[in-house]
Amino acid sequence: MSRTSVPYSNLTHAPFSKHSSSPFSLVEAARQMPIAPGELRVFLLDDQKLVAETIGHSLKGEVGLTYEYTTTPEQAVAQAVKFSPTVILQDLMMPEVDGFEMIRKYRAHPALREVPVIVMSTREDSEARTQAFAAGASDYVLKFPEKAELLARLRNHSKAYFHILERNVAFEALKESQAMLKSELEEADRYVRSLLPAPERTASLTADSNFISCTDLGGDAFGYHWMDDDTFLVYLADVCGHGVGAALLSVSVLNVLRTQSLPNVDFRRPSHVLSALNETFSMEENNQMYFTLWYGVYQASERKLRFASGGHPPAFIARSDPTRKAEQLATHNLVIGAYPNVVYEESETDVSSGDRLYVFSDGVYEVDYHDNSGLVGYKTFTKELSRPPRIYRSKLKEQLDFMRRLHGKKRFQDDYSIVEIVFRGRVDRYSYLNEVPELHQLERDLREFSHRKNIPDESQVKLLLSLDEAFTNIVRHGYPQGGTGEIRLELSVETNRVIATITDSGIPFNPIAYKTKPDLKAALPDRTVGGLGIYLIKESMDDLFYRRVRGRNILTLEKVFEPAEAMGI
Amino acid sequence: MEISTKHDSDRCTLSISGRLDAATSGELEDVFEKQLKQGVAYIVLDMQNLELVSSAGLRVILVAGKALDEKGGKMALCGMKPDVTEVIHIAGFDKVFPLANNVEQAWEAITA
Numbered sequence: 001m002s003r004t005s006v007p008y009s010n011l012t013h014a015p016f017s018k019h020s021s022s023p024f025s026l027v028e029a030a031r032q033m034p035i036a037p038g039e040l041r042v043f044l045l046d047d048q049k050l051v052a053e054t055i056g057h058s059l060k061g062e063v064g065l066t067y068e069y070t071t072t073p074e075q076a077v078a079q080a081v082k083f084s085p086t087v088i089l090q091d092l093m094m095p096e097v098d099g100f101e102m103i104r105k106y107r108a109h110p111a112l113r114e115v116p117v118i119v120m121s122t123r124e125d126s127e128a129r130t131q132a133f134a135a136g137a138s139d140y141v142l143k144f145p146e147k148a149e150l151l152a153r154l155r156n157h158s159k160a161y162f163h164i165l166e167r168n169v170a171f172e173a174l175k176e177s178q179a180m181l182k183s184e185l186e187e188a189d190r191y192v193r194s195l196l197p198a199p200e201r202t203a204s205l206t207a208d209s210n211f212i213s214c215t216d217l218g219g220d221a222f223g224y225h226w227m228d229d230d231t232f233l234v235y236l237a238d239v240c241g242h243g244v245g246a247a248l249l250s251v252s253v254l255n256v257l258r259t260q261s262l263p264n265v266d267f268r269r270p271s272h273v274l275s276a277l278n279e280t281f282s283m284e285e286n287n288q289m290y291f292t293l294w295y296g297v298y299q300a301s302e303r304k305l306r307f308a309s310g311g312h313p314p315a316f317i318a319r320s321d322p323t324r325k326a327e328q329l330a331t332h333n334l335v336i337g338a339y340p341n342v343v344y345e346e347s348e349t350d351v352s353s354g355d356r357l358y359v360f361s362d363g364v365y366e367v368d369y370h371d372n373s374g375l376v377g378y379k380t381f382t383k384e385l386s387r388p389p390r391i392y393r394s395k396l397k398e399q400l401d402f403m404r405r406l407h408g409k410k411r412f413q414d415d416y417s418i419v420e421i422v423f424r425g426r427v428d429r430y431s432y433l434n435e436v437p438e439l440h441q442l443e444r445d446l447r448e449f450s451h452r453k454n455i456p457d458e459s460q461v462k463l464l465l466s467l468d469e470a471f472t473n474i475v476r477h478g479y480p481q482g483g484t485g486e487i488r489l490e491l492s493v494e495t496n497r498v499i500a501t502i503t504d505s506g507i508p509f510n511p512i513a514y515k516t517k518p519d520l521k522a523a524l525p526d527r528t529v530g531g532l533g534i535y536l537i538k539e540s541m542d543d544l545f546y547r548r549v550r551g552r553n554i555l556t557l558e559k560v561f562e563p564a565e566a567m568g569i
Numbered sequence: 570m571e572i573s574t575k576h577d578s579d580r581c582t583l584s585i586s587g588r589l590d591a592a593t594s595g596e597l598e599d600v601f602e603k604q605l606k607q608g609v610a611y612i613v614l615d616m617q618n619l620e621l622v623s624s625a626g627l628r629v630i631l632v633a634g635k636a637l638d639e640k641g642g643k644m645a646l647c648g649m650k651p652d653v654t655e656v657i658h659i660a661g662f663d664k665v666f667p668l669a670n671n672v673e674q675a676w677e678a679i680t681a
Contacts, residue, residue, distance in 0.1 A: 439590060439592040443588070458651075462652075468591070472590070476591070522665075525638055529628055529631055529635075535659070536623070536624055536656065
């Protein structure tokens with residue numbers, strides 16, 4: 001056996017790395033080809049050594065040609081895989097196994113499946129040819145072919161094989177680049193989602209949202225946050241179009257609003273904000289893209305909602321007072337970014353406990369009916385919104401289910417983005433130091449508040465116990481380094497529910513996540529001392545909500561009481 | 570919070586009123602310690618004038634109960650208002666301390 005070896009190993013199995021992070025290019029694909037163009041690697045299996053050497057002799061000296069053979073059929077496949085031929089020459093009649101069987105073996109092996117096989121036999125009958133081609137042969141020559149003819153066939157088949165490899169490499173590279181693009185879009189989608197706000201629940205209000213993107217990346221972005229103790233901002237932008245470009249602009253707008261980074265702009269004034277955004281994000285400087293926006297400012301102490309919309313669908317407020325009709329909240333303004341120096345108008349409305357505000361993009365209602373009989377539309381969408389939620393507090397899930405029923409599908413044509421704010425009663429605010437004796441003042445404050453709001457004793461005692469536990473926890477564990485801290489308390493009443501939000505700047509601690517439950521059945525000597533406080537809070541309250549925001553723990557406790565006794569809301 | 574004690578050899582009746590929480594539980598803890606040092610083994614905790622008990626107060630009661638148990642003594646709780654009874658039940662203290670309507674019944678429960 002002669003061997004002029006080039007160690008190609010099994011390159012045909014994995015022509016390039018699956019983990020390559022370089023983008024697809026033909027140059028890169030060509031670089032990853034296991035063989036060079038014009039390279040000819042001939043592998044022969046013939047039980048007669050003389051034949052093998054005769055062929056080897058006739059091919060000797062050909063530029064770019066490497067030749068290897070075996071006379072042992074059992075070794076042929078393994079040896080061929082190692083050699084990585086560009087073409088195989090195969091004898092038909094051998095004592096142990098026939099050539100047809102060998103062709104089938106090559107075809108069954110992933111590394112040899114596409115390597116051309118030229119049968120070289122003394123058999124001239126058409127049956128042998130037919131059988132050879134049926135087994136997967138690429139060509140058939142009679143022993144012994146003229147050197148020129150053999151070389152021509154070898155080169156032709158090698159070239160064809162090279163093209164197959166080239167195509168495979170290009171296809172794999174394309175597949176890889178598509179997967180990479182998809183994963184990068186998903187990464188961007190995750191980033192956009194990470195900017196969207198978490199649910200919020202305090203004595204002042206609850207805020208929540210729903211976002212279903214129609215493509216990998218949408219043009220909607222929204223947020224809400226407390227600008228200060230009394231001012232809550234809510235905003236939703238819808239950039240024209242979809243995809244990466246729209247998402248980039250929507251994220252830019254969102255970040256400006258989240259961080260309130262427009263110089264010399266009072267973020268309490270919606271019209272000022274819209275004007276400043278209009279100048280900052282002009283179409284000409286933003287790839288000919290504009291956006292619509294709804295921007296609202298809730299002033300808790302005034303119970304007023306000031307708002308402005310730029311080309312955006314009206315927000316919708318459902319009133320808790322059955323004598324008041326639901327309202328559309330919009331101002332007649334141009335979209336943002338279309339023309340410079342536009343003057344934007346703003347408007348305002350009052351807010352009562354239990355009123356529900358919805359801010360959304362047109363994608364929530366521009367939805368086809370399942371039978372393609374038309375679009376659902378704003379009117380039908382808001383009519384459903386105006387119905388009070390069946391389950392306390394949020395309408396979002398019901399609303400989504402409603403739209404999905406009408407549409408007949410889980411996803412919609414456009415982004416489905418909606419923010420829900422439920423306003424609660426007027427808030428009373430208190431402040432304490434992180435010292436145990438302050439508990440006495442907290443008790444006096446809670447008793448006075450409960451008396452004023454006619455909260456029944458039983459609920460009052462449970463709330464006092466829970467606040468006592470939460471307060472004690474903060475004082476004892478919240479400031480391990482010592483030092484003075486402020487613990488703030490907000491109290492409000494919404495219908496038959498008293499709500500307390502306790503805020504501190506101590507170390508992060510989420511009592512809801514604290515799962516340790518005391519063993520209430522243990523005998524006296526085995527009872528553990530401690531761990532009861534949080535358990536008592538959980539047992540005494542109807543709802544608990546915790547968030548860590550900007551270095552502060554915000555814990556909201558809610559207790560339901562008999563509605564007939566509720567007054568002074 | 571106010572605490573009054575009636576002490577008779579190894580028995581003591583403690584009456585507590587007001588709130589038993591983090592701000593006041595230290596006072597009760599001191600009284601318990603003093604009683605234990607004086608050789609008290611049986612305590613009835615009269616809670617009829619107690620408005621509220623928090624986990625800080627429950628902790629002090631539990632620690633004292635364990636100390637009495639180690640000495641072969643006992644403690645009973647009595648006279649609780651419904652709100653306080655509820656907390657006692659939530660904390661599972663009804664499983665480890667006899668509960669009684671009044672002081673007399675409480676003494677019967679731990680000394681009979």
